[in-house]
Amino acid sequence: MTIRIYHNPACGTSRNTLALIRNSGEEPEIIEYLQHPPTRDTLIGLIGSAGLAVREAIRQKGTPYAELGLDNPQLSDDLLFDAMLAHPVLINRPFVVTPKGVRLCRPSELVLDILPNPQQGPFTKEDGEVVIDAEGRRAATS
Numbered sequence: 001m002t003i004r005i006y007h008n009p010a011c012g013t014s015r016n017t018l019a020l021i022r023n024s025g026e027e028p029e030i031i032e033y034l035q036h037p038p039t040r041d042t043l044i045g046l047i048g049s050a051g052l053a054v055r056e057a058i059r060q061k062g063t064p065y066a067e068l069g070l071d072n073p074q075l076s077d078d079l080l081f082d083a084m085l086a087h088p089v090l091i092n093r094p095f096v097v098t099p100k101g102v103r104l105c106r107p108s109e110l111v112l113d114i115l116p117n118p119q120q121g122p123f124t125k126e127d128g129e130v131v132i133d134a135e136g137r138r139a140a141t142s
Helices: 012-023 040-049 077-086 110-114
Strands: 004-007 029-032 095-098 101-104 130-132
Touching: 004 012, 012 110, 012 130, 029 101, 029 110, 040 077, 040 095, 095 130
Parallel strands: 004 029
Antiparallel strands: 004 095, 095 101
């Protein structure tokens, strides 16, 4: 099985996650989910396999979340899925699928837990945060 990332190239977290995958020596299948949204079954599978509740997989910032009234706790999961499929920007990102599992990689270094191969060298996020040091070890988080 190949590694798959549901990616938004405009998102720094998504770009960092993709770079960490590549730093492990893998070239993933990249699905730009805003242009190619997942099917309902795929979205349900991603969220379930990541061990998340539907609400944990909804992006609020920079989306029509509030305008659509999605903060109403009475809304069913089916209605939340309907909204995410109608407005893919509501799908939080990036989801990554590997042979070792599925994660919503926020923060991006969560991908390290499911990559089949270790990092091939040091890695620093776009914001300057060191994730993998020069010795190939995961840097301590503050």
